[in-house]
Amino acid sequence: MIKVKQIAHVCIFAHDLDKTRAFYEDVLGLDTQFNFLRDGRIFGFYLNCGGRSHVEVFQKDGTSYSDTNQITHFCLEVENLDEAIAHIKSKGIDITNKKYACDDTYQAWIRDPNGVRIELFEYTDKSAQFTGRDRVADW
Known part of the structure; x- marks a missing residue:
């Protein structure tokens, strides 16, 4: 039997990584736990939500969200x-x-x-x- 402890993370895509990071850090007060690097560039990051919960963010150009194509x-x-x-x-x-x-x-x-x-x-x-x-x- 599996016992779920908590949500580990929620993953979202961003069109503008810097603007998204600023929103989560400056508006919501979350700290960056670590960055994802590829070819020497940051292409994503993990934000600490307390405990062992995180928001995971990746750059994805052209991403669009609406009430029918996203996590609610x-x-x-x-x-x-x-x-x-x-x-x-x-x-x-x-x-x-x-x-x-x-x-x-x-x-x-x-x-x-x-x-x-x-x-x-x-x-x-x-x-x-x-x-x-x-x-x-x-x-």
């Missing part, structure tokens, strides 16, 4: 969603308003420079992820 989204847990929203707005990035979701978590949404949807998530003591009770979706 990935989610990053944050310590304080209000502070995260204020910080992201200060960087000139559009972000949704904070919402209290049906699973008793707080969430807000942004997109990276490639159009990848990112959910920012703050748990509560009542979060279904901890209590395990079924929830009726309100969306």
